[in-house]
Amino acid sequence: MSRPFAVLLPFRPGDGLAGIAGHRADRRAAAGLALAAGLILVHAAAHAATAGAKPAVLETLWRWTPFLLGGFVWNIVISALAMAVGTALGFLLGIAQISQVRAVRAPSWFATQLLRNAPWLVLLFYCMYLLPFQLHVFGTRIGIPDWLKAAFGFALPVMAYVSEIVRGAIRSIPAGQWESAEALSFTRSQTIWMIVIPQCLKRMLPAWMNLYAIVTMASVLANVVGVSEGLTAAREMLAAEQRVELLLPVYAYVLLWFFAYCYPIARATVFLERRWAVAH
C-alpha cells in the first residue's frame, strides 16, 4: 500500500516552467481545469524528453485510461446509488421531522442530527461491518457486494442531509399556503404532498445537486474500506508500472476526472440558484 510514498522526487522548476509556457497558449478552459491539465502536462513534458527507453508519461496515461475509467465508473455508481437511496429515505425522514406526532418527530430529528454530525468514514466502516455479505431470502442466497455496502454507507449521511434540506424547504413555505389548504379541507398529508412539496422541489434542487457533487468526491473513501473505485485503479496502475515519475501525473489525472464530472454539476447548481432565486 505505501510503496510509492518513499521516493517522492523534488519538483524541478526548469522543466516545469518550460512545460507550462509551452502549453499556455492552448489554455482556453476554466482556470481550475487548466490547472489540473497543466499538472499532468508539466510532468508529461518533463519526462517525454528524458524517459529514454520507457514510454512517455502521457502515452502511459493514455494506455491506462480505460482501466482508470473502469475504476472511476464505480465512484459514479456508488455515489449515484447513495444519492438515490439517501434521497428517498431522507425525504421521508425530513417529512417525519415536521410531524405533529412527537413520537415520530423526536426520533427523526435525533437520527438526522446523529448522522449529520458523524464522520462519513466512520459511517462507512459501520455499514461495512453491520451489513452481512449475503442475505438468505426464501432459501436463495443473495450476495451483497462490498460496493453496495459502501453505497449504503454513503446513503446514511446523504439521508441526514436530505432530511435537513427537506425540512428547511418545507419550513420556508409561507404559512398562508398551509392555511388556505386547510380552509379548502385538504388533509395534512394532501397538503404536504400536493401543495407544499411541489413548491419545495425548486428550492431544494441546488442544495441537492451540491450534495451530489460532494458525495461523488467523497466516494473515494470507499477505497479505504477495500472497495475498488477510481483511486484503487490509480494505485493498482502505479503498482504495476513501478515508475516514480508517474505518481503525480496519475493522481492529477484522477483529479481531472473528478473535476470534469463535478464542475459541470457545480456550474449547473449556480445557474439554477440564480435562475430560481426570485421565483417565489
Add this chain to the structure above:
Amino acid sequence: MAAGGTMSGISGDAVVSLRDVHKSFGATEVLGGISMDVGRGDVVCIIGPSGSGKSTLLRCINALVPVDRGEIVVAGMTVTSPTLDKLALRRKVGIVFQQYNLFPHKTALQNVMMAPIHVLKRDRREVEELARQLMRKVRLSGKEACYPGELSGGQQQRVAIARSLAMKPEVMMFDEVTAALDPETVKEVLTTIRELAEDGMTCMLVTHEMGFAREIADRVYFTDRGVIVEHGPPKELFGSPRDPRTREFLEHVL
C-alpha cells in the same frame, strides 16, 4: 339590497350564529365575548381598528382557530363541538385571505379545480366545467392557463374567490381581501363580491373599505378590543353612531 326582508327573524334562520365567543392568545384576549347572528343571504361587514380580533373571528368560524369559550353554529353544525367534522364544515364556509395564498405551482384553473377533485372527489370533467364557469363569473376568462405569478394582485384575488366558490359554500368570508391590492385593482375585486352578494350568497366581510361596507352591507358590526361595540344597518352606524368609540374610529377613517 334585501336588507328589510332578512332583518326580522334572524335567529331562526341564522346560517352563522355565535354566542359569547372568547379567544385568547397567551395573555392577550383577542375575542372577549362575541355574539352575532348572520341570516341566509345576509351581507355582514365587520369593521374596527387593527388588532381588534376581526380576522380571528372569521378564523374561528371555520375552525382554523379553536375558541376558548362560547358556542359557534354554522349551517346546523356546532363548530365548537369536540366531535366537529372539520371537512364538512369547511365545505360550507369559504374564506378568502388578504394575501390570496394561491398555489403558485398550479395554473389559475388548476387552483380552482384542486379542492373539488381531491377533497370532494368529484369527477374531473365536471369540475373543469364548473371551474371555467367560475373563472367567467369572476371575469377572468382567458386567464385559465396563467400561473399566479403572471397575474395582478386583483386577478389573483379573484382566482382565490373562484377557488373558494368551487367548493359551493353556503357562506363566504372575506378577510380584508382588498388590503394588499393596488388601488386600481380594488374595484374589480369589490365588483366580484358585489355580484356574489346580489346572487344571494351569505357574505361576511372584514374590511377597511367603508364606502363599500356602506353600500353592500345589510348590517355593519363595529368591533374594538375583542368586543362588538355596536352594530346596525350601515345608514345608522355610519350616519349616527351611538358609541363614542365608533364615532372616533369613523372620524379617523372617513
